[in-house]
Amino acid sequence: MENSDISRGGRRLVIAIAIAALLIALHSVFSQLSGPKVYGPDDTEIAVSAGDRFSVAVADDPGGFRWVVAAPRPDPAVLRPAGAHEARSGAGPARYLDFEAVRPGRTDLRLVRCRRCSAGAADEPGARTLNFRVTVG
DSSP: OOOOOOHHHHHHHHHHHHHHHHHHHHHHHHHHHSSEEEETTTTOEEEEHHHHHHEEEEEEESSSOOEEOSSSSTTTTEEEEEEEEEEEEEEEEEEEEEEEEEEEEEEEEEEEEEEETTTGGGGSSTTTTEEEEEEEE
């Protein structure tokens, strides 16, 4: 009798762990499907709604360069930086610069790929810039 109680308890534990793992997997899939919209370097016109979050994905560069928001910075009343993260995309490693649309308006977003990323970073050898027009409706 005691062994069947233990095995019954063991089965319940295994079932509980399996259900928890399934719920975690479903949450992960749902989060990826419903995550923020991702724009690339060719998406020079970005239209979002107030309150939306979105990311701009740029190719990671192993040569020591990194992408940053450059001056002139976007109007903070319209668009706010919300961090950055790295992930793999179909083309390899990418850096995702995250933003939050604050309120309706239009602003320019300029990114620069730089090494030192100090004043005049866009003039560094090997630097590259990307420009986006962001409209928040």
